[in-house]
Amino acid sequence: MARRAARPAPALAAVGDTPLAVLPGCGPKLAEKLAARGLTTLQGLWLQLPRQYEDRTRLVPIGLLRPGETVQVEGRVQAVQRGFRYRPVLKVAIADDSRGTLVLRFFHFRSAQVNQFRVGTRVRAYGTARPGQAGLEIVHPSYRVLEDDGSEGLGESLDPVYPAVEGIGPVSLRRFIAAALDRLPGDDELELLPAPLRAGMPSLREALLTVHRPPREADLGALLAGTHPAQRRLALEELLAHNISLRRQRIARQAHAAPVLGQPSLALALRDSLPFPLTGAQQRVFDELRADLSRPLPMLRLVQGDVGSGKTVVAAMAALMAVADGRQAALMAPTELLAEQHMASLSAWLEPLGVRLAWLAGKVTGRARAAVLGRIASGEAQVVVGTHALMQEGVEFASLALAIVDEQHRFGVHQRLALRDKGAAGGDSVPHQLVMTATPIPRTLAMSAYADLDVSVIDELPPGRTPVRTVALAQSRRPELVERIRGACAQGRQAYWVCTLIDEPEEGEGPAAAMKIEAQAAQTTFEQLSTQLPQLRIGLVHGRMKPGEKQSVMAQFKAGRIDLLVATTVIEVGVDVPNASLMIIENAERLGLAQLHQLRGRVGRGSEESSCVLLYRAPLSQTARLRLETLRESNDGFLIAERDLELRGPGEVLGTRQTGLAEFRLADLARDADLLPRVQQLADALLEQDPAAADRIVARWIGGAVRFAAA
Structure with missing residues (x-):
């Protein structure tokens, strides 16, 4: 593919970065409330995408209503009942020419509202019908009182419903977003993806206008499901922004040096001393780790394997690569119970080889703690096992060459990086990192949430295990x-x-x-x-x-x-x-x-x-x-993980707050998984041909919310 020169886009910077103060009615107080939600520019409002839609382009006869339907109806008030006992309630019965009757029920209302509903008044209401005490009813509908002349026309497009912003009503928010969309630049100024790379998809401008202002003939089902071509176009670019962001972190990490650990003698001695042979998958993953550790670039590899697949043995062999080079390795687990299990296993395997281990957890205090810290700082402790305590101030390693984190998803990203920093005190050199999980990560999540890691899979259980x-x-x-x-x-x-x-x-x-x-x-x-x-x-x-x-x-x-x-x-x-x-x-x-x-x-x-x-x-x-x-x-952990992703979504599968996985505005890793191969191709092309455009896509969708601290 021919190399394409980076193109400047001053118009986007000038228009998209315009403060919201230019919008009519957006004074300092409202701007402050929007800013609290991260909305400070026109571009922020362009990307404040609807979470659902309301179809006010048609009326449904009341007589044809079915329970569970979300509809717009119109009728005349037949009766009004206001209750005062126990708790206030307002019931308004309306009817239309279909001879159907519907009750509008309000639990929170003002006297002025009650006065609006005089018998004979025309009312247009929108909401979800459900069975009530006297037929169908809508609880707290949105409604309008209409003039008798019938001049109120129906909407021309589906009405977007936006995520709530504290202190700003939905009508005001819709007005601000509409005003921002009126300033949307043309394709030449807005588009960052070259046409060949987005073949078959609408332009960004077309996609934004469709998602915010879907025409009456738009497929409401597709919009609600998030599968409309306009939404797919936006999801593609959002996934691309996150993928590029992670790759940037990977590139930044490669700017550091790491110790070359090329001596496998101790690791092979452990393998030969084990009472069981390694599985083919264990040997393959160790070979991948060994190749990484022998390079002067910092390894960051995720090893995932199902329950009982033997990840700890592979981690122990990797730790021995550091010990054989005269350096230290640390293994951090999220709970003392798990850390103690690791300590017991590693002691049984490594001490016969002459390796000196140390244990550090929150319960290790006083003189015992001081003694352990001294052994770590002097380098006398070659392999250190512990909990979060390994990251605390006062814990200094003599020469940490490998940081192993078990059950990665239970730690915050900054916690993992804090352990890495324990080995970076000596200058530009940083330790290699190995993160492990017994919770299989679906391939779609690994491609997106862990795009900055190399991924190895132990996909074979030791012989003798029974389902x-x-x-x-x-x-x-x-x-x-x-x-x-x-x-x-x-x-x-x-x-x-x-x-x-x-x-x-x-x-x-x-x-x-x-x-x-x-x-x-x-x-x-x-x-x-x-x-x-x-x-x-x-x-x-x-x-x-x-x-x-x-x-x-x-x-x-x-x-x-x-x-x-x-x-x-x-x-x-x-x-x-x-x-x-x-x-x-x-x-x-x-x-x-x-x-x-x-x-x-x-x-x-x-x-x-x-x-x-x-x-x-x-x-x-x-x-x-x-x-x-x-x-x-x-019993297949990876099949179960894929089903878990479908049922719960990526945030819960990975633990959004624990992993640093950013919340997506529109994209859904389960729904949009088929876009990920194309996202990777786009990221490759942009990073090679137009790095400036790649940076601007990240700035557009993520801004300053970098998902991972520079590694």
């Missing part, structure tokens, strides 16, 4: 499960009983309240099962226990001194007890697919046939039913 049989049972069959546990434990097997939230915490109480409610549920279940199964040794683990208490119970369970472990979701990751073959998850309908799959992964880790029982409270919502059916049908 977990999954069933869903109603709470009414709980007594059967108690007997099933009795039988399994009598045969020398072990079981989990996982308790989740039964009651939601009150609004504003936060995660501490949720943890307390979970702990109470687990305590109650523990007491019930202890009474029902007196012959079994039953243990209890929940998030409000002290770390030492939790670890002690887990150690007893792993050693076989506990038959049944009652626990909250603290056991979601990192717990490996091959003898446990039965998992019961209570209130399973309350959990997402990924978390259910993680919990199920605590069984099926040995050669015995294992089962997972999803205990639910009826009736099930449609979404909950689909989740449970998916778990019953599949």
Whole structure:
């Protein structure tokens, strides 16, 4: 493709960056309220896209209304009833020539509104019809009182409904956006994508006008679904902006140097000493890591693998690449329970090879903490395992060459970068980064949310693992499960009983309240099962226990001194007890697919046939039913992740606030997944042919909200 010179666009800068003060009626106070929402320029209002539409271009006869329909109707007031007892309510009955009657119901109203609804007055109302006490009704419709001369015409286009801006009414917001659109430049000034690269799609100007002012003949179904060609054009550019932004971060990271770790002797010694062979997938991923670590550029690789696929062994081999070069490696986990599990595994593997390990968590205090910090700072500790405590001030590494972060999605991006910075104190050199997750990331998310990472997949389970049989049972069959546990434990097997939230915490109480409610549920279940199964040794683990208490119970369970472990979701990751073959998850309908799959992964880790029982409270919502059916049908973590993305959306799958995944204005990673290959091609072409246009696309859609701190 011929190289195209970067083209200046002064008109866009002049028009798009114009302050909102130029709009009629937008004084300092209103401008301040818009700015609080990030709306400061005309371009900001152009990209303030509707979240839905209202069809006021036609009238539906009242006699033809169906429950659940969102419609516009017109009729004359037949009767008005205002209630005063208990709580105020206003009911207005209207009728039209179709001989249908509809009630407009208001719970919040002023006396002036009541006076508007005189018998015989013509009223046009818009809302969703639903069954009421005396036929169909619309609760709190939007409405207009009409003149008798019939001069009020219908709308020419669908009415956009915009995300609310605090302190500004919807009518005023629509007026400001309409005024901003009146100043929209022509295609030559607005368009940043060359025509060949957007073949088959409308121009940006055409797309914006269509989305904000859809004509009467527009496909309302497509607009509401987000699949209209105009929306697809905007989604393409928004996805492109985020992709380019991440690639820019990657380029910035490559400007730093990283230590060359080219000595595999210790890693191979570990591999040869293991009581089991590596799977083909483990060996392939280690080869990818080894190639990255041997280069003078900082590695940033995401290793994802299903539950039990053996990521920790691969991470240990990567850590030994750093140790063999006389440097340090650090592994950070989100919880003390998981970090302690890693410490136990790494100690068993690495200490026989002469590697010196250190442990650091929040509970390590006083002289013990000072001693650990000294070992880390001097370099005497070669591999350091811990929690968030590794990122705190006062933790200094002598020569950190590899930072490993487990369960990446549970950390904020800045936390991951803070650990990286522990190795950057000596100048431009930064440590390599390896991030791991046992929560499979759907390919569509990996292509977008992790475009700045190289991705490796351990897609093979170690031999000897048996698929977990999954069933869903109603709470009414709980007594059967108690007997099933009795039988399994009598045969020398072990079981989990996982308790989740039964009651939601009150609004504003936060995660501490949720943890307390979970702990109470687990305590109650523990007491019930202890009474029902007196012959079994039953243990209890929940998030409000002290770390030492939790670890002690887990150690007893792993050693076989506990038959049944009652626990909250603290056991979601990192717990490996091959003898446990039965998992019961209570209130399973309350959990997402990924978390259910993680919990199920605590069984099926040995050669015995294992089962997972999803205990639910009826009736099930449609979404909950689909989740449970998916778990019953599949053990494939990646298929489950794709279904989870469809059901919950990217923000919940990745944990938007935890990962730094930006909220999209219009694009939807599940719905628009088919655009991603084209987005990648566009990003390649723009970064090569027109870097200035690429920068302006990022500025247009993201502005200063950079998703990842410069790496």
